[in-house]
Amino acid sequence: MxxxxxxxxxxxxxxxxxxxxxxxxxxxxxxxxxxxxxxxxxxxxxxxxxxxxxxxxxxxxxxxxxxxxxxxxxxxxxxxxxxxxxxxxxxxxxxxxxxxxxxxxxxxxxxAIRTAAASAVATRALARPDARVLTIIGAGEQAEHHLEAMMCVRDISRVRVVGRRIRNRDAFIARARARYGEVAIEPADDVRTAVAGADIVCTVTSSPEPVLKGGWIDPGTHLNVAGASVPSSREVDEDMVARATLFVDYRASTFAQAGEVIAALESGRIARDHVRAEIGEVLAGAHGGRGADDEITLYRSLGVAxxxxxxxxxxxxxxxxxxxxxxxxx
Incomplete structure (x- = not known):
């Protein structure tokens, strides 16, 4: 061994x-x-x-x-x-x-690396090719890896970061600026301001309650919802789930463990067929990905073995x- x-x-x-x-x-x-x-x-x-x-x-x-x-x-x-x-x-x-x-x-x-890599795989398949503005909600370990992952698959020119712990957020921004000097990386005081005009949004928090509402997202945005991994946690609200075209890593775990999807199903906001496809089906060409430039795509990542x-x-x-x-x- x-x-x-x-x-x-x-x-x-x-x-x-x-x-x-x-x-x-x-x-x-x-x-x-x-x-x-x-x-x-x-x-x-x-x-x-x-x-x-x-x-x-x-x-x-x-x-x-x-x-x-x-x-x-x-x-x-x-x-x-x-x-x-x-x-x-x-x-x-x-x-x-x-x-x-x-x-x-x-x-x-x-x-941490494979979670961010999975978001990058989904972003490469679903985000608009001209996506340049990235918002990261959360400023912990996953924020670091998601920034690197997004830089690998899109030509990011501007990054906004919002975090509950201001000290951690500012420290993350300082490290990011040192590494990606050619990119404008700036703090945001609230989530609604941070996501306005964003092309890609990554939520990487452990929040038990939604931090992102569906009405705040502009048409054409791609979202990676990757922070919550238990049914009791939800990073986005039911409006966000219902408004977006939903892609997942694995249907079985999504319906059992993705809190915001479960809540939207239980309230009747969506049915199971609201899941457009697993990302592997998109990658293999079995299902289409983004259908139009103004479509909102959401990749719900739980992580699979x-x-x-x-x-x-x-x-x-x-x-x-x-x-x-x-x-x-x-």
Missing amino acids: IVLSNLNVAACLKMADAIEVVETAMKAVSAGQANLPLRSLVNVGGDNRMGVMPGALLPGVAGQPACFGIKLLSLFPQNPDAGYSSHEGAYVLFEGEHGTAIAMMNAGLMT AQDLAAAWYCMERARERGLGVTATL
Whole structure:
């Protein structure tokens, strides 16, 4: 078994590569080449939970043999206040021929990268080609990775950032300006102002209540709703869900765990067929994506085990090539 630290994952899983890895995985999901039990959550005290995400990639996925694995992830919403990631955990990867555990790696950074990469895959497929103005709602770890991911797939010239913690928001903006000096990156005091005129909006908060309302979004905008991963949390309201053309990563998890979609279904604002397609179906050409320049597209991302599996396999292979990690015998 090879054991990879957070630094090893950072060295092996670059955003541009992660986007291609996740795109291949999402095609596999919609082609029925993955076995994806729903994520289970265990309350471990207060608002803290442990998430368990098992899954398998079956024979036929391009560039990779069959494999399976499991992610064990702590979800601690208050961690950023103490200087820790809100997502801490480990991933264990098994090969498909004999069922041997062949790798274990830090799952926090891998989750953050693959989540932003999934938003980039959806943005590349759904956002207008001329999209230039990006709004990020939230200023934590996911904001950092989403900014990088959006820069990989669109020629972003202006970024607005709104965050509940002003100190964190301003620190994020300072780091972003240092890295992307040619891009205008500015703070916004409220969400409604921040999204006015935006071409792409990414919500990356842990808010239990909607922070974005449907009436605030301009025609032609693409949204990545990626922060909430439990049914009790909703980043956008029912109006936003009903007004947008809705794309998802995996229907089964959307209808069971996407809080804003569940609420819109229960209130009768939408029916299940309001989901236009899984993103893998769009990527494979089985369903159309954006239909018009003035259409609002919304990608509801929950994250699926296939993304973790593909990213973990990629990290393992790169680490072996470069001699990274620690080899251990179980």
